[in-house]
Every structure is written in C-alpha cells, then in structure tokens.
Amino acid sequence: MTDYSTSMRTDRCGDLRVDDVGRDVTLCGWVDRRREHGEHLAFVDLRDRSGVVQLVVDGAQDLRSEYVLQVSGTVRERPADTANDSLATGAVEIDTAEVTVLSVAEPPPFPLDDRTDVDEVLRLRHRYVDLRRPRLQRNLEVRARVTSAVRGAMEEQGFVEVETPMLIASTPEGARDFVVPSRKEPGSFYALPQSPQIFKQLCMVGGVDRYYQIARCLRDEDLRADRQFEFMQLDAEASFVSQDDVLSFISHAVSAAAEAVTGEGLGEIPRMSWQEAQERFGSDKPDIRFGMELVELTEAFTDTEFRAFQASCVKGIRVPGGADVSRNRLDDLTEQCKRWGAKGLVWMRVTDDGLDSPVAKFLTDDEKAALAMTLEAEVGDLLLLVADERRTVRHVLGLLRLELGRPPVTEGGLHFLWVVDFPLFEGLDEAGNPIPAHHPFTMPHEEDLETLERGDLLDVRSQAYDLVLNGWELGSGSVRIHRGDVQERIFSILGIGSEEAHAKFGFLLDAFRYGAPPHAGFAFGMDRLTAILAGEENIREVIAYPKTQSGADPLTSAPTPIDDRHLDELGLRVLPPVE
Ligand code: ASP
16 A cells, blocks of 8 residues: 655545544545535545545635635544445545645636536636546546556566657658747758658667667657557567567557456457458457447348449448338438438338338348348338448448447547557559558568569558557557568559668668668557546547647647747748648
C-alpha cells in the first residue's frame, strides 16, 4: 500500500473505512457538495483523487463548491439509516474539529459529477477543473498503468529504450507533416516526426538489436474519435527476427497492458489474412466481437436474369431478427450504401411465406432457395445484398455490417486480432503509381517477388501486419527491406526517382551500405489501447490535454498567430486567407 500521508494530511478522503473509526485524521481536498442539515450543521463532501468522504461541519462556515480545504477531525460511523452503500466511504463520516480554507474558488464552470453531459469546448477550456472528475482521474490512472505495463513488458524482453529527435526531416507515413521553420536557415523547415520509423531502422544498423520507445508522433490529418494530431505509440524494432518474433513481442506487451487494467492477460491472439478479413468482414480491421459476416453469393447468380445481380461479385449479410426494420430505415440504408459507392442495396425480409422483397419477382425459385440456404436465413431475418465489383461489395457490406451490428466499445470483451499478409500496394494513384499500403520500407512477401517483377503489382503481398482490437486499428508493422538495391527498386516502382529517393532518404540508403541486419518492427497507439481498456469511445477521454475535433486547444487558444518580429526572424510572410 502506498503511503499517501504528507506534512499536510494523514490520509486520503476516499480511503477511509469503518476500520478507521475513532482515528483522528487530517484531510485535504476540494468541496464536492454541500447540504444544509438543520440550522447549525452542514454536510460537506470533500474530494481528492481517491474519492469523497462526508464531513460534518459547523453550518456557519463559508465553504463553497471547489474551495480547497484542510480539515482535521475524528472518523466516526454514520448512523445506520444514513449510511450510503454506493459510496466506498459511505459507512463513515468525519466529525470535523477544525477547517482551514487553503483556497477560495469561483463557482465551477460546469458541474463536476460524471452524470452531467457538458459541452466539450467548455470542458477543454477548463480542463484543470474537468480533470477533477472521477472519470478522468480514473482514465489517467488507467493510462499510467498501461504505459508502465507496456514499458515493463518490453524491458523484460530485452528492449532498450532509445529517444529519437522531434525536429527531423520528413518520415513517410502517408500523412501530412507538421513543420517548424528554421531561424538559422530561413526558408528551411524541420518536420515533426510522423513516427520514429527511419531512426529506429538506423538504430538497427547501429547494432541496437531491440529498440523501443513510447514515442510522440504528429500527423496533420483530420481528427476523429480515434485520432488526434499528436498521439503516443509504443514503437519497437528488432534485428535478426521474423514476423512471428515481432508478433510475439507485441502480443506480450498488449497482454501485460490488458492484465494491468483488467487483472487478466490475453491468450494467444488469433491471426487472419488480409484477404480473409476482406472477404468475411469487408474490412482490414474486422470487429470480430459479432457475426453478421459477409457471405459469398456470386455463384448462386451466375446465370441470373436479374440485371442488378449480373455482377462480378454478389455478397450478402444476414441480420438476425431484422425483418421488422422499417421501410424508412431500409430506404435510408440504401441511400447510405450509395454514398459508400454501391449502385444500390437489395433487401429481403424472410417471412413464413418466403422472401418479401421488391426484387423477389425477378429471381427464380432456385435462386431464392440457394440464397436463403447459403445465408442460413431464418424466418424473421433481414437479408441485405450488394452486387458490384468485388472491392466495392466488400467495402460497402463491411460498413453496413458495422452500422447494423457493432456493439458499444465497452461490450463484448477484448477481441484482439492480428491481420497478416497485407498487399504491398493498396491501389494506384492518379498518375498510375502504386500507393504503398504500409510505408515504402516494407518487405514484399518472398514468394511474391516474381509477381512484383512481372509487374502484377496489386497481387503482391507484403510482410506487413496490423493489430486490431474490437474493430479499431491499434497498430501496424512490417518486416523491412534491409538491402539498398531492393529498397531502390521499391522506390522506383513507387515512382520515387533515384534523385528524389536520395534527397529524401539518402541517409537511410547510405546506412544500408554499411552492413544492415535483417529487421522488423511494429508500433501501436497507446491512446487507442488505453481508451478501449478504459471503456471510452473517444481517445480524448484518456488524454490529459487533447485538441478538439477541429484541432484547436481551447485551454491555451493554440494555434495562435505570431508577431511580425518573430515572422521576420524566421523569414516568413503570412498571406491573407484564401477565400
Ligand atoms: N512506423 C509505423 C507506424 O507508425 C509502424 C511500423 O512500421 O513500425 O505506423
């Protein structure tokens, strides 16, 4: 047990129990609530990080919400009829003898209980008050425990923590860089790291054969519930290893984190190929907490007369008991599917009299039977089908599945999944150059090197893998290219010419000339992992000082303009905003 006593207090408010009855204690904290009790007495709940305890005070004292107090008194048992079972300290109260006001406070800008929904900007503007709420205190503790467990697990496995710089040249993670102007070299800029990727690979060349860092990464992307401009990741790299070794290191770290929060470690984390994830869940980050998998129906309609199903791929999902979904909702879902890229959505209700659907009359009895059998349809179900090119079908049905079936983040337990064998390229850009699915340092699958040389780029698998938790992408990694010639070849396939490659990553290619070990690595988001372990849908709830959805910080008002003198020093001029 940690000893929380200091020169100003003997105990923490939330720690007092019946066993403490009779003890004289001194406590410090904030006034949480005050209730008048008769003419001369008042009850004050005193709060600190550990929780609240009830004080009985002289009603004449001026003790208002959020005043900071030091109180001395005796712990006594509450009369049975006033005990509060929902409170850890609910069986006791403090008969206060002395109260010192350490700080007075203005009324708080919003109520601090966890039941009131408060506007987020207001919360963030007064984050120091917001942080006093039990929910945030708990989340910060969960976060600290996760960080410490991950650190411990990496160290136990012989990883050495190495710090890498914040002011660097660009790292290609596919997002926009945040840049910092140089005063010494006006017109030149540093990039803030999107990840320590290149530095950790250089550590491998430098003989640090197991590197890790809990690293701050910055990416200038639109913010979402699971994304902030700056985030923390467990970043790791190791030499003389295979994909299996990396998966094992990282599994160990996330298991330690889960155990630190839930008391229970993880068993073996299952693996699924990217291909299978796409076919069964229409996603590269499948939420495997629930079924409603995508079912292949293409064969059932090879000879169909029904135009809409004369497509290269037909798939469907079964919504158990979904037949009572209203017509309006089905129309909305159809529109939604169109926005996601489908030509439309076919729905069928499974009734006692067969399939009820606007398209039922266009299908043969055999087709209907095959469809019902393949989808294992039962009376009362709703069947949803999309026909199109395969990628579109998977994408749209994958999103529809989430829309209709995804449980809240706190439900269904922790379902980790390794998604392996990602394609090397995820498509072609407008100029016809392939877009790397991971970053350009990813090693192609050995078996697919020939396919690469043949030029069937989109069929080439890579030795890249993702870790998924309850449908959130937690992180990714890969076996790296450690040979300069292969790396140059990949750059050239990506349309990065030799000159550009040398300008951007010359130092990495140079390093590879001096003896690079085979290496592989991984990184996962600490914010995302903590959010799910803390049962939060939004990572902002597990970050002490996050930005709003628009990227602003209402607390410090960042970002702010800088004055002309400062701009001059940096050799910068600000143009008027573009209309
Ligand atoms: N640098 C990658 C990322 O931040 C992870 C890795 O490949 O190790 O996503």
